[in-house]
Amino acid sequence: MIKKVAVVFFACATVAEGAQAKCLKKAAIATAENEKSAKWYALETMVQAVSWGIWPVFVADGSTPGYRISTQKYRCKKDGGAVTCKGQATFCPSGKK
Numbered sequence: 001m002i003k004k005v006a007v008v009f010f011a012c013a014t015v016a017e018g019a020q021a022k023c024l025k026k027a028a029i030a031t032a033e034n035e036k037s038a039k040w041y042a043l044e045t046m047v048q049a050v051s052w053g054i055w056p057v058f059v060a061d062g063s064t065p066g067y068r069i070s071t072q073k074y075r076c077k078k079d080g081g082a083v084t085c086k087g088q089a090t091f092c093p094s095g096k097k
Contacts (some may be wrong), residue, residue, distance in 0.1 A: 023070065023092040024050055031084040035076045042074065042087035050091045068094040 026049045030041035047058045054064050070092050076085040 023090050025088065025090050026050060027086070027088045029084065029086050031079055031082050033082055035083045035085065038076060038083045038085040039074050039087060042085050043072070043089065046087065046089050046091075064091065066094060067091040 026046035028042040028045035028049070030038045030045060032038040032041055044055075044058065047064060048055050050064075050067060054066060057063055057065055068091075070090045072087065072089045074085045074087045076083050
């Protein structure tokens with residue numbers, strides 16, 4: 001019985017590790033006074049969706065420890081006196097934390 005439990009635990013741990021290695025695609029919409037700020041707020045929201053643990057570091061210095069951003073796309077439009085941007089980004093584990 002103990003051997004079976006150990007094997008099941010190992011299999012679950014292996015599946016979980018494999019799941020963590022996959023890239024995450026995120027999207028967000030943000031509105032700000034200019035395009036640069038709207039893009040930053042959209043990216044900040046995507047970082048929060050990936051991990052609240054890396055969010056404070058991102059806000060402090062713009063880095064995403066443990067992840068690299070492999071693609072970023074934005075579509076921005078003037079929205080009255082502001083700019084609204086729809087953003088998409090892919091976050092892949094980097095192995096660096």
